[in-house]
Amino acid sequence: MQTCESSKADGLQLDYGAFSRHGLSDAATHFDRCGYVPLPGLLPEATVAVLREEIAVILPLSNRKDFMMVCMENTPRHMTTVSGLAIAERSPAIVDLYNDSQLVEGISNLVGRPLEAAGDPVERHVLNMLHEAGDTHGFHTDDYPVALVLFVESPDCPDGCGRLEFCPVEDVHEAQTRSHAVGDAYVLRSDRLRHRVQPIHNGCRRTVLNFAYSVEGETVAHTPSASLLYT
Ligand SMILES: O=C(O)CCC(=O)C(=O)O
Numbered sequence: 250m251q252t253c254e255s256s257k258a259d260g261l262q263l264d265y266g267a268f269s270r271h272g273l274s275d276a277a278t279h280f281d282r283c284g285y286v287p288l289p290g291l292l293p294e295a296t297v298a299v300l301r302e303e304i305a306v307i308l309p310l311s312n313r314k315d316f317m318m319v320c321m322e323n324t325p326r327h328m329t330t331v332s333g334l335a336i337a338e339r340s341p342a343i344v345d346l347y348n349d350s351q352l353v354e355g356i357s358n359l360v361g362r363p364l365e366a367a368g369d370p371v372e373r374h375v376l377n378m379l380h381e382a383g384d385t386h387g388f389h390t391d392d393y394p395v396a397l398v399l400f401v402e403s404p405d406c407p408d409g410c411g412r413l414e415f416c417p418v419e420d421v422h423e424a425q426t427r428s429h430a431v432g433d434a435y436v437l438r439s440d441r442l443r444h445r446v447q448p449i450h451n452g453c454r455r456t457v458l459n460f461a462y463s464v465e466g467e468t469v470a471h472t473p474s475a476s477l478l479y480t
């Protein structure tokens with residue numbers, strides 16, 4: 250008998266092999282020290298295709314944001330966003346993906362602590378789209394400690410625009426940059442590392458889902474940033 254269950258039935262399979270394809274001998278130790286681990290190819294092509302359809306459904310609920318975020322040292326936001334509430338309303342498949350137990354277990358193992366869903370439904374799973382020349386998600390730290398960022402679109406521009414840049418909050422001279430292709434993902438210790446997305450060039454597009462998780466038993470200090478960006 251055929252059963253129809255969970256997001257898997259909708260084509261949102263993940264390639265969990267990505268958790269061992271990062272080329273690091275001990276990813277958990279690396280994450281503890283550096284706060285960043287790539288998950289290349291976590292999203293198979295078919296999953297990217299389904300996510301694009303889901304995103305087309307939620308985009309009518311998007312907001313255009315062009316402002317300087319005062320609570321994050323006046324850094325720029327030029328981007329289109331969709332809040333966690335809108336995603337929950339229109340895309341049960343993305344919500345299922347966020348809650349996928351094998352995914353959450355994989356990230357928990359990487360982080361070395363049990364993770365749980367972010368308490369704030371606005372920030373829990375969001376969409377960030379950079380699609381106009383100069384669009385950027387300026388420097389900030391997140392309220393939640395762990396971010397999983399999934400790439401549905403990414404520029405393949407030879408100048409390498411739209412790269413992730415991150416550095417320890419206390420040492421801005423330690424900045425590192427990383428590029429990601431469509432289908433890739435990464436995990437970031439996003440409350441401790443100051444991070445941004447470098448501006449994109451004319452004609453380039455960068456669309457990500459950001460899944461935020463809490464560490465079980467830890468409280469989160471909330472800033473106004475999520476409501477400024479997603480409502
Ligand atoms: O788009 C990215 O790579 C980073 C996203 C991010 O920092 C955020 O949503 O808080």
Ligand SMILES: [Fe+2]
Nearest residue numbers: 390391439444
């Ligand atoms: Fe962030």
